[in-house]
Amino acid sequence: MTFDRLRFVLFLNGIFLCPLAALMLIPAMVDLADGNTADTINFLISAAVTGTTGLLLYIAFRRDNFDASDRRAGFMITVSAWVFIGLFGALPLLGGSKHIGITDSLFESVSALTTTGATVLSGLDVMPRGLLLWRSLLQWFGGIGIIVMAMIFLPALRVGGMQLFQMESSDIYGKPFPKMRHLLLAILVVYVNLTLACAIGLVFAGMPTFDALNHAMTTIATGGLSTKDASIAYYQSLPIEIVTEVFMIAGALPLASYAVFLVNRGRKVLIDQQVKGFLVVLAAAIAMCTAWNISQGMLPREALRLSAFNVTSILTDTGFATADFSAWGGFAVGLFFMLYLIGGCAGSTAGAIKIFRWQVLFLSIRRSLAQMLYPNAVIAVHYEGKSLDEEVTTNVRNFFFLYMITLFALSMVLMATGLDFLSATSSIAQAMANAGPGLGPLVGPGTNFEAVPAATKWIVMAAMILGRLELLTFYVMLLPAFWKR
Known part of the structure; x- marks a missing residue:
């Protein structure tokens, strides 16, 4: 590894830390307005430490001739950014009036940043407003970072088939947005406007203004952190649940498609094949879960309401809950476990394997079966009207293999820390999918990760980051060849 590459990585991480420091000033002002002096000072100190570190890295390693095409630097930036921001994001939690420990502070920060939504905190209903707002801001900040990563870094690095969404080779992107920064600005505008629309909708549905802003x-970040221990169930409000469902779905769709749709005045929607697939899976899962709950004695109206909200929450990897769905019986538990693995659309804030990879995998399997019937035929895999090259299908298959191997390996490690099979596997599945609650009485929707051992929390944290990095970005750095000149 050359020194120039390391300089480039540290320089960019310094840039990433500066807006994080600026964000810390917002909850500081909230705590100041509430007369919470201790937490105000803590946020100001955290902002000063974060901002100073960012500026020092920027000044010390700034150069005018960095090689932006260096693939190794791209992988290092993608991995290190989530670690750096996760570490500094934990500072306001570590030094606040709640006296949260190092492990729990890091867990909460990483969970928020990766938009996982799992928590180790209890007593949210009476927690200082600045701390609650910081968790939400960190999750919102992580959400836009995920979209930028999905739009720029992962396609350029050809991670897990994400080259399907390469900007430079797409006519859809190229026409309305001649430059990458124009697209990213449009996505940011859409992201902010969706957030504001969701907040206004929640206020009109009856949620208090502060809670509405946080939720x-x-x-929109499909993160699922709440200001209440009982999550959305606290409000017992159908209008609030409906508004939340609509915007969970909105956050799980590719945000670039909104921008392209508006620019083209509705004439063309980006990557609509995965959007259609996502909506079909969502409708089918809600129907199956509703039918199951009715068969178990639940009233039809209640079954539809609970199934629609919780299925949407888990498929979009948001993690809000209105019921303990892990107590709905074997079929429901199996269904929700499968939803952990599916996820939303590429280019959204949702995690997991993602719809487009499932679609490419099934198309590839269909081609293999057809090849068995016609061994001499040349059969292409088509996605969105275009023929996929072998590299894309191979990358998708490799991603699936590594995803499942990682899931099973980390689950075994968790079982070694004392967790039962369901708690261990669901903890890793939700962490890699960035989905929030696990399954079972220990880590299910009715509880959180507060009571699990510290070793378990560190492993789950690692799974959160691995899932958000799309695995391959991290695994390629384990190759000895990566570190050679």
């Missing part, structure tokens, strides 16, 4: 940020 809007964590809904």
Whole structure:
């Protein structure tokens, strides 16, 4: 590894830390307005430490001739950014009036940043407003970072088939947005406007303004952190649930498609094949879960309401809950476990394997079966009207293999820390999918990760980051060849 590459990585991480420091000033002002002096000072100190570190890295390693095409630097930036921001994001939690420990502070920060939504905190209903707002801001900040990563870094690095969404080779992107920065600005505008629309909708549905702002940020980020221990169930409000469902779905769709749709005045929607697939899976899962709950004695109206909200929450990897769905019986538990693995659309804030990879995998399997019937035929795999090259299908298959191997390996490690099979596998599945609650009485929707051992929390944290990095970005750095000149 050359020194120039390391300089480039540290320089960019310094840039990433500066807006994080600026964000810390917002909850500081909230705590100041509430007369919470201790937490105000803590946020100001955290902002000063974060901002100073960012500026020092920027000044010390700034150069005018960095090689932006260096693929190794791209992988290092993608991995290190989530670690750096996760570490500094934990500072306001570590030094606040709640006296949260190092492990729990890091867990909460990483969970928020990766938009996982799992928590180790209890007593949210009476927690200082600045701390609650910081968790939501960190999740919202992580959400836009995920979209930028999905639009720029992962396609350029050809991670897990994401080259399907390469900007430079797409006529859809190229026409309305001649430059990459124009697209990213449009996405940011859409992201902010969706957040504001969600907040306004929640206020009109009856949610208090402060709660509405927090839930809007964590809904659009498909993160699921709440200001209440009982999550959305606290409000017992159908209008609030409907608004939340609509915007959870909105956050799980590719945000670039909104921008392209508006620019083209509705004449063309970006990557609509995965959007259609996502909506079909969502409708089918809601129907199956509703039918199951009715068969178990639940009233039809209640079954539809609970199934629609919780299925949407888990498929979009948001993590809000209105019921303990892990107590709905074997079929429901199996269904929700499968939803952990599916996820939303590429280019959204949702995690997991993602719809487009499932579609490419099934198309590839269909081609293999057809090849068995016609061994001499040349059969292409078509996606969105275009023929996929072998590299894309191979990358998708490799991603699936590594995803499942990682899931099973980390689940075994968790079982070694004392967790039962369901708690261990669901903890890793939700962490890699960035979905929030696990399954079972220990880590299910009715509880959180507060009571699990510290070793378990560190492993789950690692799974959160691995899932958000799309695995391959991290695994390629384990190759000895990566570190050679």
